[in-house]
């Protein structure tokens with residue numbers, strides 16, 4: 051026996067011999083009456099004790115307590131010695147501590163130090179002794195397992211973070227709800243929470259409004275009323291959220307620090323624990339995202355907070371995308387409205403460019419263009435084309451006796467009658483002043499004379515405050531004749547109608563002679 055083992059064993063040389071032979075790493079020490087570790091106190095170490103610490107055979111540790119204390123890793127020393135001292139006082143059960151001890155090669159290894167106690171007649175601990183076991187490999191494997199566990203949970207975190215990002219990427223631009231609920235579901239299920247939700251700022255009502263909520267299976271959604279949480283319920287929350295800080299309630303202790311109203315509000319919703327995080331965008335506080343535990347208290351881990359912060363970022367991206375989409379849609383609708391107004395304005399400009407403002411009939415410019423087009427068509431393939439020139443009788447008199455406005459009303463009424471009476475293919479327009487022109491394609495002279503007669507009768511039959519009649523000159527385009535020549539002939543026929551007593555129709559003879567051209571010539575445009 052090289053080292054004495056205390057107590058009865060020391061008086062049992064056979065047992066001691068066997069311990070030495072088996073190489074057991076055992077130790078013992080008497081416990082001073084004070085019941086605390088005395089560094090200078092005696093201690094005994096078996097040869098196996100020195101061997102597990104890597105000492106060469108035959109090398110012994112000096113038999114003092116501080117020999118063990120010196121070998122303890124600085125980080126483990128005070129905790130191990132304190133625990134040992136406590137055991138010396140109580141002596142209850144067995145002692146076990148895991149600690150690092152410096153080995154003979156200067157490196158630290160993990161060991162398990164165990165002890166049992168012997169009590170004296172007064173029940174005080176008088177002796178403790180135990181074993182030292184090398185658990186370095188065990189600790190290394192435990193660490194590897196923990197690292198693997200950590201990696202697994204890190205993987206799970208990244209998996210959920212990726213799912214959150216996917217929920218944003220896949221979001222339908224025209225609908226925010228699906229994307230938000232997807233984010234809350236991913237968040238809630240990862241955190242094994244009972245509820246996950248989004249509250250939005252309602253500055254008008256000075257309240258938080260829960261707009262979206264996800265509930266775990268078996269959890270009843272929070273009651274619809276009161277859905278809103280007045281700002282005043284949690285004073286300072288707005289400011290701290292604006293500064294990027296959330297709020298954590300881990301259990302009853304945290305709840306007790308809230309105002310009675312806030313406690314009652316959370317109690318009504320069975321909140322045992324909750325964690326919330328601000329949702330901001332471009333410096334604007336949009337709301338907050340959070341989750342509740344309704345059946346347990348909770349200590350929030352770093353990954354709880356990290357995933358919640360990530361969810362807040364993703365929700366902010368969702369909300370901003372939706373907001374931009376809505377603004378785009380509004381801008382598009384406004385643009386469409388402006389475009390529509392522009393198209394209408396252009397149509398009106400075009401209509402005004404073609405029509406006479408007073409009567410609404412085609413104007414002189416349009417009639418000139420139409421006559422040119424008919425002339426080109428006639429040259430390609432001659433067809434019957436007639437024109438009817440109309441002049442209101444004694445119109446000057448109406449103006450002079452009844453006033454210009456009354457004259458205008460007569461012009462408007464006659465124009466309306468012309469529009470009513472002409473066929474779809476015919477065009478009636480204001481030729482100038484109190485003169486009108488009807489272009490009648492595919493209409494030979496006789497048919498044009500009938501049409502003119504119908505128009506004359508219609509005008510004469512108008513029930514006007516200032517009764518009026520009109521005279522008509524009809525001419526059909528001759529082969530090789532120019533439009534200006536046609537109009538001169540029509541004008542000449544009109545002149546004849548005036549000469550013969552007005553309120554009548556005169557047709558121009560087919561002969562395109564120049565005799566009889568009257569002074570009105572200059573008023574016929576050269577439309578050819």
Ligand SMILES: Nc1nc2c(ncn2[C@@H]2O[C@H](COP(=O)(O)OP(=O)(O)OP(=O)(O)O)[C@@H](O)[C@H]2O)c(=O)[nH]1
Nearest residue numbers: 441442443444445446447449454455457458483484
């Ligand atoms: N109220 C009104 N009068 C117009 C307009 N354009 C032309 N006039 C008038 O129409 C009258 C035409 O008169 P005249 O050319 O002498 O012919 P008239 O009085 O109709 O006599 P006859 O043609 O020979 O039957 C003139 O007094 C013009 O001022 C218009 O847009 N409104």
